[in-house]
Amino acid sequence: MLHRTEQGSGHVEKLHDAEYRLQISPLGVGSYANAQIADYAGRRDLALRAPVEMELFARFDGLPAGTAGFGFWNAPHGAKVTDLRLPNAAWFFFSSTWSNLPLVxxxxxxxxxxxxxxxxxxxxxxxxxxxxxxxxxxxxxILYRMLWPVGQYALGAAEYDIPPDMMFVRTHYRLRWLPDRTEFYVDGALVLTGASPRGRLGFVVWIDNQYAVVTPQGRFGGGAAIISEEQCLIIDSLVVPEPLRHPTRP
Structure with a gap:
């Protein structure tokens, strides 16, 4: 079962079976909007463990003002400060130029x-x-080039930059979260192999106007960006993630 979340000007529309349109509409600076579907309603519902995989087709209509994407994460932001936890995630992720996240x-x-x-x-x-x-x-x-690989390794961070024009064309995405690695495929091609997140994660698809600044140089910040025009994430042929009984290389 997929749970819908609509905040601010966010709206989720189910077009057909396994096909959804997630949309956020114009909104001023400082106001938050989010359209989301997920296989959990709260953190206690996180139930996925490796091995598991997801696949879908996706395209964007309009460049997102904040962040957007789909994949697995541990929903680290709780309602209280004491609820916060270290993020664990494996996903296809977009952040706008409002964000500055040079982790790799x-x-x-x-x-x-x-x-x-x-x-x-x-x-x-x-x-x-x-x-x-x-x-x-x-x-x-020069010290950044020498030392940050240690920090990057500690964070278990790995990324692949997908060509921007692919965002606006219906593209097939597949993610395999295995006990010892994660594998990311774009239109059938393996583009990234990374570390395997630990613990229980949830499946999520979203588009919002949030931005974040986190840099190795100690700069931190965030907020809600202006939404100047309607923007959408459209997915179809969604295969709802289920554990793999006999994970093998494709």
Missing amino acids: IDRKANGWKAAVFAPRLRVFVPLLPTAPVGFLLMRVP
């Missing part, structure tokens, strides 16, 4: 991507006390 060296800080974020806690936790000094060192370009 030699990849764009925003745009349309295949992306995985799967922190390696045994590496990540010991590095936390060094973060304040690390942020300063990362502001020196």
